[in-house]
Amino acid sequence: MHVVVNAAVSADGKLSTRRHEQVRISGPDDFDRVDRLRAESDAVLVGVGTVLADDPHLTLDDPDRRANRERRGEEPTPARVVVDSTGRTPTDARILDDAATTYVLAAEAIADERRAALESAGAEVLVAGEERVALAAALDALEDEGIEALMVEGGGEIIFSLFEAGLVDELSVYVGSLLIGGRDAPTLADGEGFVESFPSLSLRDVSRIDDGVLLRYDVGTE
């Protein structure tokens, strides 16, 4: 599986405010780039923190991109994936509508009622790990479902865990021209943080988009 992480951060590296409220960091051209990245992916993954904070839809905006996928024999919009150990995703979350297949990656800790509620809301629940989702095994389960190209759209906890598990191949960071601030505001990679061995990034490309800068890295190459 090929895993691409994409996120938009403020000039001080924040994903959103200390209240975890979504901030529009990207401009129209960057959102169009994100739509194109989605169109090239088999699935788009977020953590449940992002579902609870933003209620994202994670579908394709551009009708031509949807039509192109259908011409290639693919679903018009990539599958959606939420990493959600105990099944906290609300049953009326936008990612559970019928616009695309939605997988909930859960842990064995998920209560039977939550699993049943999510399944009747249309989700396919895949279980990996005991208390928390075991990401390597969960991504293997997605691969068994035919997902080869995976795009990750945050947030900071899930991005950190994917790097910690060595599962990321590419990182795209759009740095918008604003400051958000706040020691408790989510950043690109939260979690416990690294202290000794840091994932190595190799800068592949820098470009100006809208009023900000896109940084593209390969991961784990010296």
Ligand SMILES: NC(=O)c1ccc[n+]([C@@H]2O[C@H](COP(=O)([O-])OP(=O)(O)OC[C@H]3O[C@@H](n4cnc5c(N)ncnc54)[C@H](O)[C@@H]3O)[C@@H](O)[C@H]2O)c1
């Ligand atoms: N600017 C951007 O590009 C962007 C993108 C996405 C989210 N956001 C922002 O990020 C915030 C949400 O990020 P977050 O970090 O709180 O949540 P997140 O989306 O990273 O989800 C984290 C949650 O996933 C669950 N989880 C299960 N298994 C896990 C594992 N192995 N490792 C890590 N988490 C696991 C846990 O419940 C954890 O709390 C929101 O404020 C949202 O607006 C911004």
Ligand SMILES: Nc1nc(=O)c(N)c(NC[C@H](O)[C@H](O)[C@H](O)COP(=O)(O)O)[nH]1
């Ligand atoms: N690329 C990007 N630029 C931003 O300025 C911003 N705030 C996000 N935030 C990611 C967000 O948390 C959601 O996951 C999806 O961007 C919402 O997707 P929908 O439009 O609902 O499909 N992402």
